[in-house]
Amino acid sequence: MRKALWTAAGVGAAYLLRNKDSRQKLMDQFQTLKGKYLSDKTKTRTTNQPEV
DSSP states (O other): OHHHHHHHHHHHHHHHHHOHHHHHHHHHHHHHHHHHHHHHHHHHHHHSSOOO
């Protein structure tokens, strides 16, 4: 089972190394997810602060 997972990861990495458009799409998706995560984290911080 592990060998199949490592093979799939290797094939995916090789594909991304050879295909610049796919690599850019993947990086854009990570940036979008990071932005959503940080904005959600900021929202929870501001709403959970105790009132003084």
